[in-house]
Amino acid sequence: MKTIESLSADEERAAAIFRALGNPARVRIVTELARRDACVTGELVGVLPLAQSTVSQHLKVLKEAGIVSGPVDGANPCYCLNPEAVRWLVEFCNQVCCPRCAPGAEAAAACACEQR
């Protein structure tokens, strides 16, 4: 993938987070983590039809993107969802698409040209 020098820092961060979330297994992990307050990896392996090493890799990707934090090593290894990252992403979407995508902006939603 080519680097685009004209990209803003926000755009790059958004792309990185989107990319990390752009996999069904990782979306599933995030929804599982959100459902509970914390999660050991082993439970996730039970939920997903993937090998333990693969789940571990997915967790690493999510962690590097800042979407999850952990694990705390020691007695209770645990991965946690980082709500700040999700909130940031939602905010980015709203900023970028504002005012056409903001909730309540339905009136302005129609495109200027006819849709195919």
Add this chain to the structure above:
Amino acid sequence: MKTIESLSADEERAAAIFRALGNPARVRIVTELARRDACVTGELVGVLPLAQSTVSQHLKVLKEAGIVSGPVDGANPCYCLNPEAVRWLVEFCNQVCCPRCAPGAEAAAACACEQR
């Protein structure tokens, strides 16, 4: 990538949209489309340091994910941002992470376990 049969339709749709947005060039295209009301491909080629055929491919990916619509063929080929898709994605994020990620949920944001 393995198909995960236990995945809900929403989770799959979210993953597909995230994946489509998970590329710097495509984020840039979306922000450009959001900035204007419509955009012919040519202008985007000028904005991005990529070949015309590559930009066309990116537009195709975004279109297949339902993020942009168009082009209307004829005199004024135009691609438009589909605000509904972005709104749906924001809503998905809020639903999944609710109540821990919803705006104003800062009090509940701290994870149950210590962060590394």
Add this chain to the structure above:
DNA sequence: CCCTTGAATCGGAAAAATACGATATACTGC
């Protein structure tokens, strides 16, 4: 100290994404 258990990392195979140039297609204007 050794053994079990759970998670991370390594090595590598297969599949998918990314990018480009070349080519095809569609529309405009002469």
Add this chain to the structure above:
DNA sequence: GCAGTATATCGTATTTTTCCGATTCAAGGG
């Protein structure tokens, strides 16, 4: 009809992702 311009598609080389089994590492129990 023909030329010119703009966009889409094809073929393909390269890179990246995805996944697994095997191995390593760390903690705890006997």
